[in-house]
Amino acid sequence: MSKNARMTCELCEASRLTEWFYEDDECWIAECEVCYVPMVVWKIHDPSPSSDIKDQLHAKLAAVVEEYFDYEHYVDDNMRQIPEHYHAHARSRKGWFGQPVPRRNR
Ligand SMILES: [Zn+2]
Ligand SMILES: [Zn+2]
Numbered sequence: 001m002s003k004n005a006r007m008t009c010e011l012c013e014a015s016r017l018t019e020w021f022y023e024d025d026e027c028w029i030a031e032c033e034v035c036y037v038p039m040v041v042w043k044i045h046d047p048s049p050s051s052d053i054k055d056q057l058h059a060k061l062a063a064v065v066e067e068y069f070d071y072e073h074y075v076d077d078n079m080r081q082i083p084e085h086y087h088a089h090a091r092s093r094k095g096w097f098g099q100p101v102p103r104r105n106r
Contacts, residue, residue, distance in 0.1 A: 011041050011085040021064045027057050029064045034081070035089055036100040037073075038064050042086040047079065049086050057088065065090045070102045 014028060021038060022029040032039045040061040042049055049057070058075045065073045069090075077088035092101050 009045055009082065009085055011082055011087055012045050014041070021068055022060060024060075026053070027060060029061060032089060035091070037089050037091055038069070039087050039089045040064075045085050047084050047086055054086075054088075057086075061088060061090050068104060070104045071095070073101075 016030070018031040018033050020028060020030045025043070027040050027042050029038055029040045031037070038061060040057045042053070042057060054077075061075065062073070065071070071092045071094065073090040074093055075088050076091045077086070079085075079087060092099070095101065
């Protein structure tokens with residue numbers, strides 16, 4: 001947890017309301033409770049990671065989509081709800097906003 005975390009930031013609080021797919025020292029990836037698609041959240045309360053870090057976060061997100069889901073994604077890091085803390089959604093190229101994305105049969 002970042003020392004800069006403000007108590008009011010829900011991404012810093014990282015309450016596990018939805019399924020978590022992945023976590024490491026740098027980020028966590030969970031289903032977005034609003035959009036029903038996986039999203040990666042950087043563990044640092046900052047809106048603009050370096051492009052190296054962004055690449056890594058996006059690669060980890062892609063790996064989660066590959067492992068758990070069955071759709072073609074694009075990375076959407078337009079941060080509408082929480083503009084001060086970097087996160088990115090793996091949205092479906094098909095479907096529409098807010099539609100649950102298909103999971104792999106496991
Ligand atoms: Zn935050
Ligand atoms: Zn969302």
